[in-house]
Amino acid sequence: MVHAPTLTKAGTSDAPSAEPSRRRRGRRHRGEDLTKILFVLPAAAAMIALFGYPVVKNLLMSLQDYTLKTFFTGAAPFVGLDNYVAVVEHQLFSKAMVNTALFTIGSIVFQFVIGLALALFFNKRFALGGILRSLLLLPWLLPLIVSSATWRSILEQDSGILNRSLAWLGVIDEPVPWLNSPSFALIAVIGVNIWIGIPFNVTLLYSGLKEIPGELYEAGALDGATGWNAFRHITWPNLRAVASVLLMLGVVYTVKVLDVILGMTGGGPANATQTLATQSYERSFIDFKFGQGAALSNILIAISLVFAVLYLRGTRRAVDE
């Protein structure tokens, strides 16, 4: 499909060429076409193997009764939309949807706001600014399973350092059941995910800020735009492109977060931190209902796709303007 237009275009451009040189030029053109195809081929092959195949396979799997047995016998009867019906009607589906939404919105809003504040802060020059900014990257560099195990022990109810510190400061009387209470666990997990996401936000926003020419601020200052006004009329409009990429990537990354939740709560306590991603994992690798797991992950892909389309339309409008 990708190659077809190139070929026809080359064919038509061949036709009006002068009679004597036709064969020679045709051959050269064909050679050029071949080169073009060869250039595209590795990328196309990689796309098909690494992206196309899994997506198609996942779509097919979600329409099949794909179980443990399938791995041994290869038999996976098609069951239509049964898997989708089963996952949507499951008692945890609505909870997982709400949790996914809360997790995504909560994470992104705070990651972005805190990230922007820190980026603005580091945009000012001060001693040790560079070192501090690179230290800020640490949460991002840690393997997620390490961070979640560490946070699990920090948030431990009885002996965790967070409760101990808060009690010592007199903020709390009773230890907070961060990971032990269904009403706190989601907040705790979102909090940790915010912590993990801040470096990414700071880094991108910081580089966005660095792109804004200093002259704009100088000119603005002459017109009296300083402080909040400078941010509102100079910084923010110039940062919008970066911010929209960041938010879109943020949604796509956060909707599917699995390791943080699995590492900290495993979806518990009492399913309080189940999201679509953890449910999909559970269906596939604990219940061995791979068809249902695939159905859930397709729903996740669809959600990501909606945001990707919104983003694309948004940027196109920006270009049109």
Add this chain to the structure above:
Amino acid sequence: MFSKRISAALAGATALSLALAACGDGGGSSSSSGDTVTSLSILDYYNNDPDKTLVQQGLDACASQLGITLQRETVPGDTLIQKVLQQASSKTLPDVLMLDNPDVQQIAATGALAPLNEMGLSGDGFAQGIVDAGSYDGKLYGLAPVTNTIALFYNTKILADEGVQPPKTWDELKAAAKKLTKPGRYGMAFNANATYEGSWQFLPPMWTNGGDETDLTSPQVAEALQLWVDLVQSGSASKSVINWTQGDVKDQFVAGKAAMMVNGPWNIPSLNETPQVKWEVVQFPVNKTGQTPIAPLGGEAWTVPLNKEQAKQQKAADFVKCLTSDENEMRWAKSRFTVPTRTALGPEHVKEVPSMKAFSEQVANARSRTGKLGDKWPDAAKVIYQAIQLALTGQATAQDAFKKASGG
């Protein structure tokens, strides 16, 4: 012209090498389809020492007895099933496969395993629960040489200091746990997390009280859940039990933060590394006097995946037979703190390893998780751990939790 010749040569060479490879392959299979099987491949999940080495000793002994060599692969426990699935779909399953005993029926149901009773093995002389766990549709697919279970560990020093006797009934357990609870220390620790491990730890109270996985909404099961709820709500056990693994439970016990714990004998080697912590083990207490403590059987079974080469499959079965011989059962029972599955070996084993006495008694009446429900056990186990989570987080009473967890 020149390049054409090169490519022709290359093509020729490729064809030749393919043919050679095919020949080599054919030769290999024809030689091993004779009666000289010289090696077997093995997959298991004993990937950490000391178990890894101790298991190797038993495997090596059987290998030299059968005059074969082994290619053993070990993977982490939680990745074994995924590995088996990969190998199954690429038709590269090992000749001998170790499986956790509750998984045997699920894998046997897929038709991947060869029935051992058609290759000269039988379950005679083995504990009934072990045979149940290894059987599917009336055929024997896996045998465990040694088994384990869970019982009640207690810290002898703490109990002596507080003047508490090891509990025999649930009332005594609750009273003891309460008395042993002091600032910075809980009386009792167990694992109630939202995994199959949480369900496994709940089976001693559930089964001992006459509860059954075929009817999870029975009052007996609810009473057992009430025990867990009482222990947590009275503050005798940490609220964190809903997130703890069995490893976490052991860590609490070793650190002196729990005076008693439900756990298994596989912890003994690491408990022995901290000699200042003195401990003993008793069977899990009963609800009412007269009940028999019933715990779940743990441990792994050895199976033989179906093999096109009959001779190799037979050799693999012979190997499993050797692993489940008296000699190897005793070797592994002694070195790995497990219980031999041939019931006749029990008394001698306890004489040689007195610290395993309580476990040996507990195993005598133990049941396998898949004995009644077969490959439907995982569904029940899931309802069990979800009900425990609901009850311990106060989202349902012990009476309603199982109904709510099963979606009712």
